[in-house]
Amino acid sequence: MAASMVFRPRNYSAEEKSHSLTRLRANDHPLSTSSSSSHLQVAVVDHGKKDFFDPLRSLDDNGAVSGEALQEVEISSSPGLSSEASVQNSAKEWTSFSRILMQKFPVSKMISVSSMSNAIIKGGKIYEKASTSTHLEELEDPQKFAEEGVKVITRHEYVSRLHELRDEIIRAWRASDRVTTLKLSIKVARLLMDTSVLQFYPTLFVLAMDIMDTVGNMVWERIKWKAEFAEDGNKLYSLPENFEASDICSDAKETCYNWFCKIGAIRELLPRIYLELAILPCWRFLLDRPEDSLQRLVMMTRGLADPLASAYCRLYMAHCMLKLPSCDKGYLVRCVNDIKSLLSWVMLRKEAADGNIIDNKRLLVSLMEPTIEFIMKCIFKDVSQKQVGNILVELELGRNAMELFGNFPCVSIVLHHLLKELPIEVVSSSAVGILHVIECSNDYSFDQCLNYRLLGFRLCETKSRTDILNAVADIVIQVVTQYDSLDEYLKVVEAFLDIILQNQMDNHLNATLEGISKRASSKGTTEDELGSLQSVMVKLLCHCENLEDIFALEHFLEILDVMYGSSRSTVNVHILNMATRSARICDPTTIQLLFEISQALHDDIDFLNVKDEDNQPARLISRFVCMVDYGTEMERHLTFLVECRGAFGSIRGLNETLIHSSNCLAVKALKNGSKNLSFVKSCIAFCEVTLPSISSHTRQLNLYLETAEVALLGGLVSHSDGLINSALGSLQNLDLMDGSLMQADVDGMLSSIQKLCGFLVLVPGNPEVGVTHFAKNILALFNSQSWMKPKMRTKIFSAIISLTATLSQNKLPYHGKVLGNDHLFFGDLSYSHELTLLAKCVLQNLVDAIQQEPSSAVRGRLALEACNCIATSFILTQEISSIYTRLLETAKSCSVPAQLLSVALARKEK
Known part of the structure; x- marks a missing residue:
């Protein structure tokens, strides 16, 4: 039997030498600049693209990219918008503003209506005051609705009635019933006189303004049609975009004048103003300077007694001004000054007996705030640097255009939106003056700290002079020191922290952090304060x-x-991200701090329900564990790994990192000498305890093999044998048929088995269990799995045959620190006999597995691979030659290319 199967002797050193390529030293690196003119340089084909840039092309002497490689791209400034485009842009801004305005002030389901809202009362379903408290609970002021005669309507019905009025106005207009159109429009405008339910007023305003704009557009189009068409419908003239009053025919002018006369005859002031504003652009048909009519309208709004209605009327005025070709910003400034006067009156009004008067005032101010915000945007839109000074003087914030922001008080909320819209150059150059104005403008219309905060953020928009920043920081730090509230303190500090850090104001930084710590420690932190704290820490x-x-x-x-919760976790992630940028973490104190931070992060996050691709905290913690290095204190490092195993049990994949780290520690100890052998055993024991927790069978197998290699490196043969047995045992109950493993996992497991066969070349055979003990276990394991495909069986059987052939050599291709089988069993006939018997058995299994492959193409390829394995492992005796020929016939019948068959035949002849 032995004579029929003989292993081929191999001289691995001679084979390596004969197959190695001749090495020549290169004079230059292929990517160096000195080789750019060499004939070895690869030409870059850019197909004539002048802007193509190849990062591997050579640089010039200064390290700059050559002009041929990169062209400078000129960016032309975009032309200014036409007046028509500007109007369209303003319309979009108004639509967006209106939508936000309605969302900002949600209202209850039930709304009270007064006698002023007769258009709603007559058309809608009205509910008398409920006898129970059900409706009263939904009203904003239950005390008010306790009065007799008050009626309520649902919000939905109110809005629906307004939509009905809009549809009625459009129907009347299309029916040429201009009188009805005007009457219904007056009714809608009259609704804006009712401010009984404060929070509903912004919604009412937006809906009513939509109707006003619709009426204004219809009137505009009607007059424009009269200017361009004859009564019979023939077009006479096309008005240019920038037409003048002289271009308009008398009939169109008469119609336009008639509309202004009808509106001027309206008795109530508020509806009269709104309707004239709605058709404000129509003054262009009568006047070359239609904006001249604004002076009268601005004065008329001063006759409105209700501060909320008056403010929103000015808001609509600003919206309508944008429809004119040009407008003096002074009218908008007067609107803001008038609103300032209204706010001052509201805040100075004496308190009644009702204790809620302060809250009602604050609500009223908040409702008026959007009017200030929008008008300020209009004022500073496309404004020049020279105009800014004049505007500020008109806003009573300076003596002249050169002396701005002195000790001039301003209403706090107005100052806030002014500061938000000011050009950054003005803010930067006048920062100290602005601080004085903020200090003088301390009223409850707006939290003063928010103005300091806004100034800080605005100063971060550009590079300001150092002396100005130092002066501002000195003042701001003195101000915030007086704050007892952590929330107010953080709001300001967060805004100025970038300035403090960028300008290295260490004294202010220390004072700031001390102030935060003092206030946070004494009173704790709220959710809002945690957000600001997170921002400060991240900065x-x-x-x-x-x-x-x-x-x-x-x-x-x-x-x-x-800190706690998600804010604490976010800061911890940033700390770990910063810590893991370096190569190693060696300082024990730093390691302990990062361990505690990682533990807090681990405890705050449910890692089991987080997808691996989204699990940045888990990756950072694993990275931190990898980077820890205690140097010569290896026992402390192993203790650290044990602590990590207990602390971070929910992180998938971390135990793999711990096993790798433990094995690295063991190898490091072995390099320092055999005196650390007991420590190596501790590392291996740590791995043996941790390995069963690895869920992936393929990864578990690889880690078992890795640890076995480390044990063998330390001469711990029995430990290595036990780990190999455990590796095979981990696969004993594996069932691929349940779909738990993908094809990549199957391929990975096959690669691991082939790696194991390669490792077994180093492992000394054990005469007590047989030198082929592990190879037989591999064979038995995979022979017992009925689900295994022939392709995988073939590759495993080939790996075992190569292993037996290698072990039969008088000199093994590689050795470990322990004696190899070529030394232990040299000349032992029983050893060679055992290898031959195993090889014969495996060879038969190999041939059978190939014949079981259902795919013809795969079967042919496997037959050729088996021929290659046989040719390199055995001398072609008669028995081996018969098997070889049979496999070749199989390959040929499976239509394997003739070129591959000829190679296999050549191997047989050798």
Whole structure:
């Protein structure tokens, strides 16, 4: 039997030498600049694209890209918008503003209506005052609705009635019933006199303004049609975009004048103003300077007694002004000054006995705020630097255009929106003056801290002079020191922190962090304060380059300790991200701090329900564990790994990292000498305990093999044998048929088995269980799995045959630190006999597995691979030659290319 199967002797050193390519030293690196003119340089084909840039092309002497490689692209400035485009843009802004306005002030389901809302009362379903408290609970002021005669209507019915009125107006217009159109429009405008339910007023305003704009557009189109068409419908003239009053025929002018006369005859002031504003652009048909009519309208609005109705009327005026070709900004400034007067009156009004008067005032101010915001945007839209000074003087914030922002008080909420819209150049150059105005403008219309905060953010928009920033920071730090509230303190500090960090104001930074720590520690933190704290901490982390600089900051860790929840987790992620940028983490104190931070992050996140691709915290913690290095204190490092295993049990994949780290520690100890063998055993024991928790069978197998290699490197043969047995045992109950493994996992497991066969070349055979013990276990394991495909069986059987052939050599191709089988069993006939018997058995299994492959193409390819394995492993005796020929016939019958068959035949002849 032995004579019929003989292993081919191999001289691995001679084979390596004969197959190695001759090596020549290169004079230049292929990507270096000195080789750019060499004939070896690869030509870049850019197909004539002048802007093509190849990063591997050579650089010039200054390191700049050559002119041929990169062209400078000129960006032309976009032309200014035409007046028509500007109007369309303004319309879009108004639509967006209106939508936000309605969302900002939600209202209850039931709304009270007064006698002024007769258009709604007559058309809608009215509910008398409920006897129960059901409806009263939905009203904003139950005390008010306790009065007799008050009626309520649902919000939905109110809105529906307004839509009905709009449809009625359009129907009347299309029926040429101009009188009805005007009457219905007056009714809609009259609704805006009713401010009984404050929070509903913005919604009412938006809906009513939509109707006003619709009426204005219809009147405009009607007069424009009269100017361009004859009574019979023939077009006479096309008005240019910038037409003048002289271009309009007398009939169109008469119609236009008639509309203004009808509106001027309206008795109530508010409806009269609104309707004239709705047709404000129609003054263009009568006047070359239609904006001249605005002076009268601005004065008329001063006759409106209700501050809320008056403010929103001015808001609509600003909207209508944008429809004119040009407009003096002074009219808008007067609107703001008038609103300032209204706000001052509201805030100075004496309190009644009702204790809710302050809250009602604050609500009224908040409802008036959008009017200030929009008008301020209009004022500073496309304004020149020279105009800004004049505007500020008109807003009573300076003596002249050169002396701005002195000690001039301003209503706080007006100042806020002014500061938001000012050009950044003005803010930067006048920052100290603005601070004085903020200090003088301290009223409850707006939190003063928010104005300081806004100034800080505006100053971050550009590079300001250092002396100005230092002066501003000095003043602001003195101001916030007086704040007891952590929320107010953080709002200001967060805005100025970038300025403090970028200008290295260390004294202010220390004072700021001390102030945060003091207030947070004494009173705790709310959700809003946590958001600001998170922003402050992240800014500190982004500014500092090294983690040691962060931990060295006074009060940083104290502030971190008072944080919790998602804000704390976000800061912890940033800290770990910063820590893991370096190569190693060696300082024990830093390691302990990062371990505690990682543990807090782990406890705050449910890692089991987070997808791996989205699990940045888990990746950072694993990265941190990998980077820890205790140097010569290897026992402390192993203890650290044990602590990590207990602390981070929910993180998938971390145990793999721990096993890798433990094996690296063991190898590091072995390099320092055999005296650390007991420590190596501890590392291996750690791995053996941790390995069963690995869920992936393929990864578990690889880690078992990795640990077995480390054990063998340390001469721990029995440990290595046990780990190999455990590796095979982990696959004993594996069932691929349940669909738990993808094809990639199957391929990975096959690769691991082939790797195991390669590793077994180093493992000394055990005479007590047989030198082929592990190879037989592999064979038995995969022979017992009925689900295994022939392709995989063939590759495993080929790997076992190659293993037996290698072990039969008088000199193995590679050795470990322990004696190999070529030394232990040299000349032992029983050893060679055992290998031959195993090889014969496996060879028969190999041939059978190939014949079982259902795919003809795959079967032919497997037959050729088996021929290659046989040719390199055995001398072609008669028995082997018969098997070889049979496999070749199989390959040929499966239509394997003739070229591949000829190669296989050549191997047989050798």
